[in-house]
Amino acid sequence: GIQVEQSPPDLILQEGANSTLRCNFSDSVNNLQWFHQNPWGQLINLFYIPSGTKQNGRLSATTVATERYSLLYISSSQTTDSGVYFCAPPEWGNTPLVFGKGTRLSVIA
Amino acid sequence: DAGVTQSPTHLIKTRGQHVTLRCSPISGHKSVSWYQQVLGQGPQFIFQYYEKEERGRGNFPDRFSARQFPNYSSELNVNALLLGDSALYLCASSWSDTQYFGPGTRLTVL
Numbered sequence: 315g316i317q318v319e320q321s322p323p324d325l326i327l328q329e330g331a332n333s334t335l336r337c338n339f340s341d342s343v344n345n346l347q348w349f350h351q352n353p354w355g356q357l358i359n360l361f362y363i364p365s366g367t368k369q370n371g372r373l374s375a376t377t378v379a380t381e382r383y384s385l386l387y388i389s390s391s392q393t394t395d396s397g398v399y400f401c402a403p404p405e406w407g408n409t410p411l412v413f414g415k416g417t418r419l420s421v422i423a
Numbered sequence: 424d425a426g427v428t429q430s431p432t433h434l435i436k437t438r439g440q441h442v443t444l445r446c447s448p449i450s451g452h453k454s455v456s457w458y459q460q461v462l463g464q465g466p467q468f469i470f471q472y473y474e475k476e477e478r479g480r481g482n483f484p485d486r487f488s489a490r491q492f493p494n495y496s497s498e499l500n501v502n503a504l505l506l507g508d509s510a511l512y513l514c515a516s517s518w519s520d521t522q523y524f525g526p527g528t529r530l531t532v533l
Contacts, residue, residue, distance in 0.1 A: 354526070355529070356526050359521065359522075362520060400465055400466075409456060409478075409522065410471055410481065411456075411458075411466075415464060
């Protein structure tokens with residue numbers, strides 16, 4: 315099945331800093347989602363991004379499906395951005411989603 | 424609209440017991456998927472149901488079973504609980520290509 319690798323595994327930022335999270339996947343995909351898991355375990359949808367670039371406030375994401383990677387950009391980070399970020403392409407068709415181990419982000423005031 | 428809801432929020436069981444977890448999808452969503460997330464890992468797919476039919480099953484033992492009801496809500500059942508079943512169980516409903524997750528049920532097996 316498809317393999318997902320995320321980097322870095324851990325990231326500590328000062329509030330206000332910018333960061334880039336990377337997601338590599340082993341096979342071609344027709345969609346991909348980014349999630350933020352908050353400290354209470356809730357997975358929050360950030361982006362559905364099979365290709366191209368999308369922006370939502372301080373967050374943006376880019377997927378280059380032909381090169382099998384996606385990037386999540388966080389600008390002007392805030393303490394509320396802390397948590398684990400997952401990318402998840404589907405195993406087949408549109409589901410089920412395959413998750414990597416995530417990037418654990420800690421933003422310090 | 425309400426999001427995906429799950430019950431109970433937390434659950435403590437002992438080895439060998441049985442557990443039932445419940446999920447209500449977002450109104451209008453006909454597909455429900457279940458995932459297991461153990462500490463430090465990403466969620467792992469268990470089951471997907473669409474229109475009350477099983478559409479996919481992950482690599483989990485037969486102790487795990489699920490079903491979907493006519494109102495599209497779903498139950499996940501786990502028999503003969505093991506310590507290793509301790510995890511956060513997540514339910515997701517989907518519309519088109521996007522999955523939306525509930526808050527999860529945290530199961531502890533002692």
